[in-house]
Amino acid sequence: MSKLLNKPLKAFAIYALLVLACSIPVYYLIVDYIWRNELDEYNQIVRRRIETGLNKLNLNETDWNKTITLWNQTQPGTTIARSPADKPLPDSTYTVMRQDPMHTTEDLERFRGLSAYILIKGKPYHLNVEINVEEAHETVFAIAAVTFVFFIILLAGFVLLNRNIASKIWKPFHSTLDRLKSFDLNSHKNIDLEKSEIEEFEQLNEVLRQLIEKNISVFRQQKEFTENASHELQTPLAVLKSKIDLLMQNETLTEEQSELIASLNLPISRVSRINKNLLLLAKIENQQFAEDEKIDMSELLQQNLEFLEEHLVARNNTVETEIHSDISIRANKSLVEIMLVNLLLNAIRHNPVDGLIKIELTNSRLIISNTGEVALNPQTLFKRFIASSTSTPSSGLGLAIVHEIGNRYGWKVSYTFQEGFHQFSVQF
Amino acid sequence: MKILIIEDEKELAGNIAAYLSDENYLCEFAETFQQAIEKVGAYNYDCILLDLMLPGGDGLRILETLKKENKQDGVIIISAKDSLQDKIAGLQIGADDYLAKPFHLSELAARIYSVIRRKQFGNSNIIRLNELQIDLLAKTVHINQEPVLLTKKEFDLLLLFIGNKNRVLSKSALAEHLSGDIADMLDNHDFVYAHIKNMKKKLVDAGYQNYLKTIYGTGYKWEA
Incomplete structure (x- = not known):
């Protein structure tokens, strides 16, 4: 994943590189053209100066010839010779590559030359003026070097500007992002998004505000619904339960009637339990257990085990424990306790008389196993209202709650059947 | 012993009163927030049974009123809400006990007995x-x-x-x-x-x- 601003930066850099690369030959052609024109003009000036200078001399034939010879020896770059033609021919310019006679190096140099015909005292002479021109590859190299330097400056500028823009212009965006990250639907507090000068960000914020407001309202409705539904159910149950308690006080009841009445308590308790568990599941799903604290798992497990001890004794169950001390985790204490009790009760309830229960708590996991005969279906075991056994009544939600609590904290809750034991494990 | 039952479910209030009647308890009723506030303001009770979700207002407000007026009535919250938060909130404001619905009348009677004894004998x-x-x-x-x-x-x-x-x-x-x-x-x-x-x-x-x-x-x- 790359940052949004880096995408155009790359495109800009490539575009700038292309334009600058194309500019190199163009610059070269223009510089070379101007240079040649200037040198041609300069050669013309030299030619006029020589023509005027020589015409001013008053020499006889012998001295004149000596002067011409001497000139040709002492003035490199210019040569004067008698023209074979009677009349001056038109001037011409040329470019030539050859060794510089002034230098000892063998490198070829580029020269711009003027081949002109001048009249000295009425006689036509051929004058050749040459001047050194920078070679093409040297010019191209110089231009390319300068262009490259500018490209580097341009690129550095892009990167710096980009950073500057990113930190300034994107500030409201990052502020919005940070606030969204820290937003907790559970807190029921609307978030306060920073006002932005940039239209797009302000639009985004506005849409987010509406979305969050709607979410909070839906969440509140849902929460209220589960709570109200629970209340509405618990109240008639309370009436029913109190009626049974009253009815039991009746002294004219026969033993059979009393037994019937007393037996009503169990299904009522179960309906109430299912009701409570559904509410609990909704609350876990809605993340309404926010406050996490450090929990001493070893101690909590021991406490619950002591609390349930009598039920183990009643069924003549043996318990083997391997509980490491000082194992602590961060979670909501009520939820962890519910998880422990559900797992322990599950093991106690489904354990046969004289069975064995094994409890193991280490740093990384909790394993609770009980004696069993046939493996249960691990696919449906943690699903809601899918009873794995018909022998004992249950709310059908105990393991679903354990699973949900595991999900809440990212713990892996799993079931395996090993060597005659149902084994439930929670990996922290 | 005077007991005020603040509960909008008439049947439940009636059952509670019937169960307690033999025990030398005299029960009065309030079905709405308004009735409850009036009775609580006018009389003293040995124990008040307080439902939290009442027509006309939140039961916790009644509890706050009681505490503000420095009344010594024992208060047991009887609520369908069975969350730790509600329990803590109720007990912090000054309730003596919290019982989640549905409950056995015997459980309620034992708690009333205990609250009244605590208030009387310290x-x-x-x-x-x-x-x-x-x-x-x-x-x-x-x-x-x-x-x-x-x-x-x-x-x-x-x-x-x-x-x-x-x-x-x-x-x-x-x-x-x-x-x-x-x-x-x-x-x-x-x-x-x-x-x-x-x-x-x-x-x-x-x-x-x-x-x-x-x-x-x-x-x-x-x-x-």
Whole structure:
């Protein structure tokens, strides 16, 4: 994943590189053209100066010839010779590559030359003026070097500007992002998004505000619904339960009637339990257990085990424990306790008389196993209202709650059947 | 003893009153927030049973009013809301106890008994019943001045019976009293027998007459 601003930066850099690369030959052609024109003009000036200078001399034939010879020896770059033609021919310019006679190096140099015909005292002479021109590859190299330097400056500028823009212009965006990250639907507090000068960000914020407001309202409705539904159910149950308690006080009841009445308590308790568990599941799903604290798992497990001890004794169950001390985790204490009790009760309830229960708590996991005969279906075991056994009544939600609590904290809750034991494990 | 039942469900309020009527308790009713505020302001009660979700307002406001006026009435919240938050909120404002619906009437009666005793006797809270003497604060039992060592659960059971004299208590009510929230997850309530058997044996050994009767198929009754 790359940052949004880096995408155009790359495109800009490539575009700038292309334009600058194309500019190199163009610059070269223009510089070379101007240079040649200037040198041609300069050669013309030299030619006029020589023509005027020589015409001013008053020499006889012998001295004149000596002067011409001497000139040709002492003035490199210019040569004067008698023209074979009677009349001056038109001037011409040329470019030539050859060794510089002034230098000892063998490198070829580029020269711009003027081949002109001048009249000295009425006689036509051929004058050749040459001047050194920078070679093409040297010019191209110089231009390319300068262009490259500018490209580097341009690129550095892009990167710096980009950073500057990113930190300034994107500030409201990052502020919005940070606030969204820290937003907790559970807190029921609307978030306060920073006002932005940039239209797009302000639009985004506005849409987010509406979305969050709607979410909070839906969440509140849902929460209220589960709570109200629970209340509405618990109240008639309370009436029913109190009626049974009253009815039991009746002294004219026969033993059979009393037994019937007393037996009503169990299904009522179960309906109430299912009701409570559904509410609990909704609350876990809605993340309404926010406050996490450090929990001493070893101690909590021991406490619950002591609390349930009598039920183990009643069924003549043996318990083997391997509980490491000082194992602590961060979670909501009520939820962890519910998880422990559900797992322990599950093991106690489904354990046969004289069975064995094994409890193991280490740093990384909790394993609770009980004696069993046939493996249960691990696919449906943690699903809601899918009873794995018909022998004992249950709310059908105990393991679903354990699973949900595991999900809440990212713990892996799993079931395996090993060597005659149902084994439930929670990996922290 | 005057008790105010603030509860919008008439049937439930009526059942509570019927259960308590034999015990020398005089029950009054309030069905709405307004009625409750008026009664609480005008009279003093030994114990107030307070439902939180009332037509016309939140029951916790009534509790706040009571505390603001520095009234000494004992308050037991009876609510369908069974979350730790609600419990903590209620007890912090100053309720004496919190009981989640649905509950057994025997459980409620025992708690009313306990709240009233605490309000009336404060630091020297000792129940004397024939040859039995129970110190509620020290949680000790004496019979004919001789100490009887009961376990915590046996002591809790004894208090439940004392708070429900001459009432038939179901095994279900006893199990809930002992194991709280998880009682309904236990398939059989046989463990109740064990505790009662042990408690009875200890009391009888110490020279107590057998007040505790077994009602076959149903539960137990403390006759006094």
